[in-house]
Each structure stands twice: as structure tokens, then as C-alpha cells.
Amino acid sequence: MSVTTSAAPDRxxxxxxxxxxxxxxxxxxxxxFVLFVFVVPLGLVLQMSGxxxxxxxxxxxxxxxxxxxxxxxxxxxxxxxxxxxxYTVITTVLLLGLGLGLALLVQExxxxxxxxRTAFLVPSALxxxxxxxxxxxxxxxxxxxxxxxxxxxxxxxxxxxxxALWSTVFLIVWRFAGFYMLLMLVGLQGIPDDVYExxxxxxxxxxxxxxxxxxxxxxxxxxxxxxxxxxxxxxAFEQFYxxxxxxxxxxxxTIVQLIYNVAFQGQNDLGxxxxxxxxxxxxxxxxxxxxxxxxxxxxxx
Amino acid sequence: xxxxxxxxxxxxxxxxxxxxxxxxxxxxxxxxxPPAAEDIGPEGVDDGTTLTLWTRAPLEKQANLxxxxxxxxxxxxxxxxxxxxxxxxxxxxxxxxxxxxxxxxAADIVYVPNWVEQGLFQDISAQIDGLDFKDxxxxxxxxxxxxxxxxHILPFVLDLSMLFWNKELFAEAGLDPESAPANLTEFAExxxxxxxxxxxxxxxxxxxxxxxxxxxFTWFPSVWADGDEVLSDDGTESLLASDTAKAVYDTWNDLWxxxxxxxxxxxxxxxxxxxxxxxxxxxxxxxxxxxxSSTPFDVGVAGIPGPDGGxxxxxxxxxxxxxxxxxxxxxxxxxLNWMMSEDAQVEVLAKxxxxxxxxxxxxxxxxxxxxxxVTINEVAGQGDTPVAMNFQQAFNAPGSPWLTLVxxxxxxxxxxxxxxxxxxxxxxxx
Numbered sequence: 001m002s003v004t005t006s007a008a009p010d011r012x013x014x015x016x017x018x019x020x021x022x023x024x025x026x027x028x029x030x031x032x033f034v035l036f037v038f039v040v041p042l043g044l045v046l047q048m049s050g051x052x053x054x055x056x057x058x059x060x061x062x063x064x065x066x067x068x069x070x071x072x073x074x075x076x077x078x079x080x081x082x083x084x085x086x087y088t089v090i091t092t093v094l095l096l097g098l099g100l101g102l103a104l105l106v107q108e109x110x111x112x113x114x115x116x117r118t119a120f121l122v123p124s125a126l127x128x129x130x131x132x133x134x135x136x137x138x139x140x141x142x143x144x145x146x147x148x149x150x151x152x153x154x155x156x157x158x159x160x161x162x163x164a165l166w167s168t169v170f171l172i173v174w175r176f177a178g179f180y181m182l183l184m185l186v187g188l189q190g191i192p193d194d195v196y197e198x199x200x201x202x203x204x205x206x207x208x209x210x211x212x213x214x215x216x217x218x219x220x221x222x223x224x225x226x227x228x229x230x231x232x233x234x235x236a237f238e239q240f241y242x243x244x245x246x247x248x249x250x251x252x253x254t255i256v257q258l259i260y261n262v263a264f265q266g267q268n269d270l271g272x273x274x275x276x277x278x279x280x281x282x283x284x285x286x287x288x289x290x291x292x293x294x295x296x297x298x299x300x301x
Numbered sequence: 302x303x304x305x306x307x308x309x310x311x312x313x314x315x316x317x318x319x320x321x322x323x324x325x326x327x328x329x330x331x332x333x334x335p336p337a338a339e340d341i342g343p344e345g346v347d348d349g350t351t352l353t354l355w356t357r358a359p360l361e362k363q364a365n366l367x368x369x370x371x372x373x374x375x376x377x378x379x380x381x382x383x384x385x386x387x388x389x390x391x392x393x394x395x396x397x398x399x400x401x402x403x404x405x406x407a408a409d410i411v412y413v414p415n416w417v418e419q420g421l422f423q424d425i426s427a428q429i430d431g432l433d434f435k436d437x438x439x440x441x442x443x444x445x446x447x448x449x450x451x452x453h454i455l456p457f458v459l460d461l462s463m464l465f466w467n468k469e470l471f472a473e474a475g476l477d478p479e480s481a482p483a484n485l486t487e488f489a490e491x492x493x494x495x496x497x498x499x500x501x502x503x504x505x506x507x508x509x510x511x512x513x514x515x516x517x518f519t520w521f522p523s524v525w526a527d528g529d530e531v532l533s534d535d536g537t538e539s540l541l542a543s544d545t546a547k548a549v550y551d552t553w554n555d556l557w558x559x560x561x562x563x564x565x566x567x568x569x570x571x572x573x574x575x576x577x578x579x580x581x582x583x584x585x586x587x588x589x590x591x592x593x594s595s596t597p598f599d600v601g602v603a604g605i606p607g608p609d610g611g612x613x614x615x616x617x618x619x620x621x622x623x624x625x626x627x628x629x630x631x632x633x634x635x636x637l638n639w640m641m642s643e644d645a646q647v648e649v650l651a652k653x654x655x656x657x658x659x660x661x662x663x664x665x666x667x668x669x670x671x672x673x674x675v676t677i678n679e680v681a682g683q684g685d686t687p688v689a690m691n692f693q694q695a696f697n698a699p700g701s702p703w704l705t706l707v708x709x710x711x712x713x714x715x716x717x718x719x720x721x722x723x724x725x726x727x728x729x730x731x
Binding site for chain 2: 054055056057058140142148156158165245246247248249252261263264266267
């Protein structure tokens, strides 16, 4: 009798331990992945941002908060932030507007629906670096299709600050418009037909339907696409690295291009580059939280 | 509550442990010391070892020729990795931090002083001192690799900036195809005359006005040709606001405003800065001597003149040394020693229209067949290689203060040379 009373809790404990072990074994691969792919690099960047760490010399010891002061006083810090924000606003407005427009265009079941959807989506299948190289050649005064015209008119796509900005924006719109069209299309198709049916019965015009039904019900889609677009634009790098390298005259210097330059092109200072990265990370967290809060509040109201 | 706290503590411990591990890894990599000097011998060891070598893309052709010739005549085998120019510093930096540098690696000569100072190359003074032709080796490259009296690199490939002119376009413009402009004023006049031909897509001259490295390579010699300097002896002060330097900017500003400069030069960041000349669409320009063999038409070659004449050149290219991470120094020296031999200098480099690194081979049998090569080899002796620790940041980096100075003075025509020059000095002194 005494044997059975002491054995039962033991079995229970063993089975609980086995369950916990099983739970850990399910979670362990992901936990390890998260540890090495997210936590360790993040820890490394934090360590870098507080250390005197030249690219070629290795870690020379603690240097906090000097790195942050150096980062904030870099001659291109505010210029790059201003340019990145300007670029983000332009691309977000254009991509979301165009994405919605294209989605509305291909939403109706027409004969050409599939062809158009595919045509708009094809550029998204191309890697951003490959697309940038393609446009680098297109814009080239030597190899590009407009080379003769450009030489005759003394015009270069990437030769002036405005030209470089809008040439890059054009590439990005070409590359991403189809992708945002797809997201918008999913949002549009999530709106129940009954709502439109009811509006039609009530005699709503097309514009009223769009303004009072489509746009409000697309709010969750807008929340997602805005976060994606803003985050992607704030972190813009490949297109500028390949097309402009931040030039001419540092006029297209994004904050990530500046981080790259500080780390690998000239200053070779991983500490200051790390501090800049941490600043960008914190700014992104704040911006995303604010964005989601605003959009969610609108949703609740 | 306690559970939550405990879980939070565990997570924190994990992060701290991971960060510490990473930190330790960084420290460990940092503590790497160069292998102890071993008895390498005057000719190194040729025992069938496989060596790794990195070079940057602009020198790919010469590196391939040298590596192929060495591999064909030795038991050791060199595996060459060619890295895009823009990524080279980042790749070397990352490898240096993790102890993963190849056995041998070449470096743009203007970066060599910094990289030597950082301890990326092994000290090979004893081996270089043992070469009985040491005095004949290009002194600019040797001195760039010398720190505290210790030598670390040998010249890998010399790349000189020269004045090239298209003889056909010169003849069409009524200029003498056989004689070079004697000074910058004549250079500008020739460019304008070729521009005046009004040929579709043909321009007087071209340069890389958004490429710090190209401008350093081709405009510094104009200052040297007049007997001036571009940097102080210790490399911490920029002298690029001198009267001579200002005369150079004024000449180019005049050329730009007259429309005789290829328009895309304004945006040229480097990758295609020589393309228009190679295609025969530019009358004359300052151009890398390494491209002589791949220029498909008749060109004249001379040293780069200054505002008042003279001739000079930027002795660029790459130096090469044994990396701090190599434990095959004896085998690596076998490659370096062979590289300085007549077999490599004359039978590989000169034979393929490249510049030799030893002055005693300047008049070799191949150069004798092409007087332009003799000119290049001779001007190499009048050239210079600037030495400064922060050279990349001050001059070569995208958006460097040197680029700002040139773009302000030439494209905008502003009177900001003195202030912009102070910015360069500020970076050189960091």
C-alpha cells in the first residue's frame, strides 16, 4: 500500500518531466535558430556599438557613448536621415497608390485579367540587386538604349541629384508595384460581396462605394502594406549601392548606405557603424509601433 | 510571477552568454599573432603546397598571367581569387578580423601603409634584403610597405597613369599625332580642337568626376609635374589648395564649361571611366598604362603634364605580401621571389605589354619593340606614390572630401578650394 502511494507522485513527476522535455525538443530547433540568427547578431551589434572597433584592427575596448556621439555628429548623418525620409514618403505614396490602382484594374473579371496580373507581377520575381543592375545598364550613357540620345542632349539619368533620386524611384516602383498589387488584391477579395450588394441596393455610386466601403475595409491591408513599404524604404540599400553609391555629391545617401560606408568604405569604423545601426533599429521600432497603433486605433473606432 | 521572473532571467542569461561568447570570439581573433619567422631561405620552399591569393578585379589580367606562369613552372600551386574592386576592403577587413586572410594578398598601394600598420602583412625584411637586385625594385611600392624599418610587401603590378591620345582624331583635328601636348594648356587646346570637329558622340576628353580614385590617379601627377606636392611628408596635411593645384582645377573647369568633356564624366563613379576612350570616342585623356594592350587603335603615350609642363605619373597598382594568417610563409615567399625574377617580369609582364617593377628590366626585348612601353617605364621613375594612413577615407571613398573639392571647383566653379582642402586635412589627421 505504501509502495503504491509513493509511486503515483513519482510517475506523475516523471510524466510531467517527459512532457516538458518533449515540449523543449519541439521548441529547441526554432529557439536555436532564433538564438544564432537573431539574438547573437543583435548582441554583436550592441557590443560593436559600444566598442572602439576599427574594421582592420578588431575590438579595441569599450567606447560608449563616444560612438553614438560620433555617429550623430557625422557630417552626413542628418542629410542621410532627411533623404531617407523623403525617399520613404515618395515610394510609399507611389507604391501604395499604384498598387491599389493596379489591384482595382485587375480585380474585375475581364478577359485580360490573368495576363495583366502576371505582367504586373513579373518584375517582383527579379531580385532587387539584379533589377538594379538591369536599370544600371538601361541608364548607362555607354551601353543603355538611350545612350546616343543622352549624349546628344548632355543628359545623364544618375548625374544630377534629382535625376538619381527619380531614376531610383522609377526602378523601385517598377520592381515592387506588382507585389503591392497582389497584397491589395488579397485585401479587396476579402471584402464580402454582400456589402457591395447592399450598397448597390441603397443606390450608392461607384465613388461612394469605393470611399465608404472599399477604403475602410481595406484598412488592415493598408496597415500591412504601409509597415512593409515604410520599413523597406527606410532600410533601402541595394538599389542605391548599385545605381548611385550615395552620389552624386552624397545627394542620395540613405542611412543604410551611410552605415555601409562608415563600416567598409573609408572610415572603416565598425563601432560608429554599429551605433548608427542601433539608432536605426530604435527608430524603426518606434515608427512601427506608432504606425500599428494609429492604424489599429482607426480600426477599433 | 516567480516563474515569469525566472524565465526572464534565463532569457537574459542566454543573451548575455551569447554576447559574451561573441565578444570572446572577437577578442580571440584579435589576439592572433603572426606566426614566428621561420627559416624561409632565399628562394622559399617549392614542395607542392597549395597557396591562396586574393587580388582586386582591375588587376585580374596580370594576376592571371602571373599565377598561370608560376603554376606551370612550380610544384606549388596558387589559387587565385579575384574580388570586385568596391568590395575588396570589406572582404579583407572581415577576413582579417576572423583570422581568415589568404596566404598572399595584394592591396592597392595607397592602402598599403594603413594595412601594414594594422599588422595584416608579415615582416619579410630579411627576404627582401637578401635580394641582390633590391635597389632596382620600384622604391615607391617598397617604401609604402615599410614601417619602422621593416619591409612587408613587394610590387605586384605597377599601374601608371599616362596621357593617352587617339592619333586618328588628332590628325583629323589638325594636331600632330606624333607629339604630346607639352603642358595642361596645350592639353586643353587639343581637347577643344577635337571637340570642334563636331563628330557625333566624340568628345575632347573624359575623366571620372564622381570617382575619387580616378581623380587621384590622374590629377595628382599634374601637380607633381610642376614640382609641387599633394601631401605633407607625414601624410597628415593636404596641399591640394596650392597655386598649381588650383591651376589644374581651373583648366578642368574651363574644359567642362566649354563642353569638351564627355558629359557622363560628371557622374562617372569608376566602373566605365575609360570606356569612351577605348571605344575611340575621346581625343585624349589621362588613362591607366595597364590598358595599353587592350586599346584597339593607334595611341600616343606620354607622361602627364603639369600646368607649366614637365611630366609625372601616379605609380599605382598593387603591392603584395604574405598575410598575418598564413602558416605557409616559406612557400608564399617562393611565389614572391619568382615574381621578381626575369622570368616573371620580362617573360610574363613585359611580354604582355605590362610595366615591369624592376628598373634594370625597363629596356627589355619586348619594350624595345614598342617605344611607348619604354616611355611608360621611363616615366615610372619620375612618378610618385602618396602615402597617408587615412588615404581611403580622404580620397577614394564615395563622397570623400576630395571629391567634394573637385566637384565644387570644376562642376560648380565655386571658390571653395581652401575650405574643402581643410576638410581633407581634417580627415588625414584623424
